[in-house]
Amino acid sequence: MGxxxxxxxxxxxxxxxxxxxxPVIRMMSDQFIVFPTPRNLNYWxxxxxxxxxxxxxxxxxxxxxxxxxxxxxxxxxxSVEHIMRDVNWGxxxxxxxxxxxxxxxxxxxxxxxxGLYYGSYKAPREILWLVGIVIYILMMAAAFMGYVxxxxxxxxxxxxxxxNLFSAIPWVGDSITQLLWGAYSVSQPTLNRxxxxxxxxxxxxxxxxxxxxxxxxxxxxxxxxxxxxxTKEDTLPFHPYFTMKDLFVAISVLGIYAFFVFYMxxxxxxxDNYIRANPMVTPTHIVPEWYFLPFYAILRAVxxxxxxxxxxxxxxxxxxxxxxxxxxxxRSLRYRPIxxxxxxxxxxxxxxxxxxxxxxxxxxxxxxxxxxxxxxxxYFLIILxxxxxxxxxxxxxxxxxxxxxxxxxxxxxxxx
Amino acid sequence: MSxxxxxxxxxxxxxxxxxxxxxxTGTAMAVWPFIDQMNPDASQKALSSIEVDxxxxxxxxxxxxxxxxxxxxxxxxTEEDIKLAVETDVAELRDPQxxxxxxxxxxxxxxxxxxxxxxxxxLGQKPGDVKGDYHGWFCPCHGSHxxxxxRIRKGPAPxxxxxxxxxxxxxxxxxxx
Numbered sequence: 001m002g003x004x005x006x007x008x009x010x011x012x013x014x015x016x017x018x019x020x021x022x023p024v025i026r027m028m029s030d031q032f033i034v035f036p037t038p039r040n041l042n043y044w045x046x047x048x049x050x051x052x053x054x055x056x057x058x059x060x061x062x063x064x065x066x067x068x069x070x071x072x073x074x075x076x077x078x079s080v081e082h083i084m085r086d087v088n089w090g091x092x093x094x095x096x097x098x099x100x101x102x103x104x105x106x107x108x109x110x111x112x113x114x115g116l117y118y119g120s121y122k123a124p125r126e127i128l129w130l131v132g133i134v135i136y137i138l139m140m141a142a143a144f145m146g147y148v149x150x151x152x153x154x155x156x157x158x159x160x161x162x163x164n165l166f167s168a169i170p171w172v173g174d175s176i177t178q179l180l181w182g183a184y185s186v187s188q189p190t191l192n193r194x195x196x197x198x199x200x201x202x203x204x205x206x207x208x209x210x211x212x213x214x215x216x217x218x219x220x221x222x223x224x225x226x227x228x229x230x231t232k233e234d235t236l237p238f239h240p241y242f243t244m245k246d247l248f249v250a251i252s253v254l255g256i257y258a259f260f261v262f263y264m265x266x267x268x269x270x271x272d273n274y275i276r277a278n279p280m281v282t283p284t285h286i287v288p289e290w291y292f293l294p295f296y297a298i299l300r301a302v303x304x305x306x307x308x309x310x311x312x313x314x315x316x317x318x319x320x321x322x323x324x325x326x327x328x329x330x331r332s333l334r335y336r337p338i339x340x341x342x343x344x345x346x347x348x349x350x351x352x353x354x355x356x357x358x359x360x361x362x363x364x365x366x367x368x369x370x371x372x373x374x375x376x377x378x379y380f381l382i383i384l385x386x387x388x389x390x391x392x393x394x395x396x397x398x399x400x401x402x403x404x405x406x407x408x409x410x411x412x413x414x415x416x
Numbered sequence: 417m418s419x420x421x422x423x424x425x426x427x428x429x430x431x432x433x434x435x436x437x438x439x440x441t442g443t444a445m446a447v448w449p450f451i452d453q454m455n456p457d458a459s460q461k462a463l464s465s466i467e468v469d470x471x472x473x474x475x476x477x478x479x480x481x482x483x484x485x486x487x488x489x490x491x492x493x494t495e496e497d498i499k500l501a502v503e504t505d506v507a508e509l510r511d512p513q514x515x516x517x518x519x520x521x522x523x524x525x526x527x528x529x530x531x532x533x534x535x536x537x538x539l540g541q542k543p544g545d546v547k548g549d550y551h552g553w554f555c556p557c558h559g560s561h562x563x564x565x566x567r568i569r570k571g572p573a574p575x576x577x578x579x580x581x582x583x584x585x586x587x588x589x590x591x592x593x
Binding site: 160165167179181185187282283284285286302303306308361362 | 451454455456457460480482484485486487530532533534535536537538539555556557558559571572573574
């Protein structure tokens with residue numbers, strides 16, 4: 001796929017001259033214009049472009065916000081209000097950045113679920129999947145540190161709870177937490193370094209995005225049938241077929257995003273973060289940003305500090321190693337009815353855990369969180385490996401992508 | 417050709433390993449300043465002790481003071497608080513400590529007001545606060561209950577509330593840190 005023959009013909013002398021020295025135009029042409037892409041991709045394959053748009057939005061709005069923000073525990077909260085009230089268009093830039101973060105996560109969660117449903121993590125796409133997980137973890141780090149910067153109550157106490165996760169590590173936990181804080185509690189040194197790292201992490205993330213696209217272009221896109229590309233008839237060039245489809249979706253999503261930026265600017269935020277950070281008073285009910293809620297519910301479900309931290313990180317690790325847990329030869333769940341039911345149960349589990357993560361840690365909420373946490377791990381560690389052995393191969397599986405799209409032609413029937 | 421015959425392999429291996437070891441040590445030493453700069457600096461360490469006048473605190477009252485950027489709880493315990501704490505069966509506790517180990521003077525309980533689970537400030541200092549199931553403190557974040565000696569009784573926290581180093585300079589003046 002990635003090694004398809006190049007059909008780029010330099011037209012002008014300068015193009016030819018450049019092509020012999022740095023074939024950058026050839027690479028763009030090969031990888032983003034004529035790149036053979038499975039012809040049956042559906043709309044769930046458009047999230048990559050959406051994510052690319054949001055990465056650009058976050059970086060651009062972030063750079064300009066950094067021109068006005070002050071990373072000082074005495075001034076940070078006021079500087080954010082200064083951005084909102086005094087800086088030209090500051091309100092727009094900040095709301096774009098805050099809502100952009102949430103939309104980035106909405107898009108990445110759909111993108112990940114698409115990968116899980118259609119088996120996009122299976123051979124030969126394991127590295128592609130792992131690079132994606134690295135990107136997701138970097139996103140979480142960037143989002144967490146960014147949320148601390150406004151230095152409101154949720155910023156401060158969110159930072160306190162999350163950095164204290166490291167204190168659960170036996171022996172060296174407290175030293176590590178002090179190293180992270182640069183003090184004996186979350187304070188000025190912590191805010192200052194979080195600002196530096198919040199600026200750095202997206203740059204590292206952008207590098208991993210390039211590696212992700214590279215890995216994708218070596219093996220090519222998976223597709224809704226989960227079949228390998230066999231002939232030229234199975235593919236279409238990336239441009240204009242998929243550039244236009246992706247752009248259509250990206251622009252539609254940007255419309256919804258604009259609605260949130262302008263009319264529901266604080267809907268996905270927490271009102272307590274408009275209260276200045278107070279190290280002496282913890283809000284009665286701390287919640288992380290919505291995109292961390294399922295993991296937060298798992299953390300609280302375990303009645304032991306270290307155990308809770310291990311379960312929370314474990315919940316991400318099982319997702320990362322799924323290529324080696326689900327080894328069934330059929331990729332797409334379209335042709336795996338039992339795995340499909342289990343997948344939707346997993347999606348329901350993740351959503352319910354998100355709901356429970358926002359509730360107080362008491363009563364039946366805890367009981368339900370525990371049951372759902374168990375299912376999360378059972379799904380990855382027991383159900384998927386068992387189904388890999390037990391679930392029958394499906395005879396409805398089409399012979400090729402073209403056959404799935406065009407129906408079985410006489411030629412294809414003869415070829416058999 | 418003669419050089420190939422005189423190569424001493426064990427000598428080569430030694431040089432190879434020695435060079436590698438020096439390289440690794442040198443790299444580690446060069447990296448250390450870049451890591452250690454993140455640790456608490458001199459100005460943070462300088463805030464290490466405070467003196468508190470405890471004369472105005474009536475029996476049953478509690479105050480919160482700031483030490484090293486952290487809240488420190490000082491409670492003037494009632495007879496009932498002390499009685500509850502002393503009569504608790506220490507063997508049943510998650511982090512077994514007697515009341516005498518918790519408080520230098522039984523009527524004064526001085527602790528760092530940070531939940532040992534994930535660092536929230538427990539409720540229980542103000543008269544109207546929820547004090548949990550054991551008449552002490554309750555952490556609203558993840559539901560840890562502390563008793564009237566600040567010992568963990570229920571919930572996810574692994575340890576009793578930490579005690580700062582402190583010394584009574586007089587009956588009414590205490591030095592923390």
